[in-house]
Amino acid sequence: MRVVTISATYGTAGSVIGPAVAGRLGVPFLDRAIPGTVAVELGCSLEDVLAHDDRAEHGLARLLAGAMRLPAASFGGMDMYIPGVMPLPAEDFVAHTERVIRQIAREQGGVFLGRAGALVLADHPGALHVRLDGPLARRVVQTATLGEVSERQARRLIEDNDRARAAYVRHFYRADSASPTLYHLVLDSTSIPVDTCVELIVTASTALS
Template sequence: TRGLWRLVTSLGTMPDPVGGVLPTAGLPDERAYRVQTERVLGEIADGAGGVVLGRAAAMVLRGRPDVLHVRLDGHPDRRLAAALAHLGGSEDEVRRERDAADAARTAYVRHFYRCDPAEARHYHLVVDSTELPHDAVVDLVVTAARARGIVR
């Protein structure tokens, strides 16, 4: 668990659900981190809404009729190529970052919610975004949101 918590707290340098960056000093304990994250996700969903990337939002907000859970995925090699095209940098560096981010997200969901975040049952829509043009992916998500009555 200690190794996992170090991995989870490394997420503190990633953007938080409301757009800031969590400080790495003085990070809360596991329970406080989970409770705070769930509180913020609930506030977003109860308020004006928004798009939440990660943070186990599909697990935290499951069962709500006013949300759409989407998983954007793709073959790791195609995700790497897309990241290189978008971000630049060395292939080895981008691959390491992709692998670390994937491992951290999976560990976070498994640790706190005891499930596999890759299982399609957690999402309304799963899209291989490396095989479709960006505009088509956006159209799919918007269409699904409209079908759930979320977007007009």
């Protein structure tokens, strides 16, 4: 069963490339299904899980992003979320998310977007780990065009999301999500066409399996 993790900075078409790769490999694309499964396991609401999810619109990433704007929210060089905001400890949600990802990877395979998949599945046999990135200027143009927002709004959106998702990985995994050593393949999907990125990832995954 093929397993691919994709770490994507904002504006690099991860939500387009991921499903396309999954379709080519004949495995599930795992993004929105993960929080629902975690909610069932924890016996809590989907809203509670989304409050901690790094891919959700108002997830833990948003709180981390907000926390980083507060001088008191940084301790020892590590960006921290503000205690007391969450109804349940964020670590519980992250631990269950890890378990769900590992179980799905083992039983079904799949393409996993975000949630530090390259670290969670670092030891999974045959898993391909991919990073999608690109120059900020091109990501701004792409986001502004697709999202129909101004370039100023696009830049703020990108910077907030990048900062927050990087903080999620630093906080829970003590790692740098941008480090190329975490990935087998790093692609500039703002320059390389989406279809070509998909082809490269599928080829690499097949070679590893």
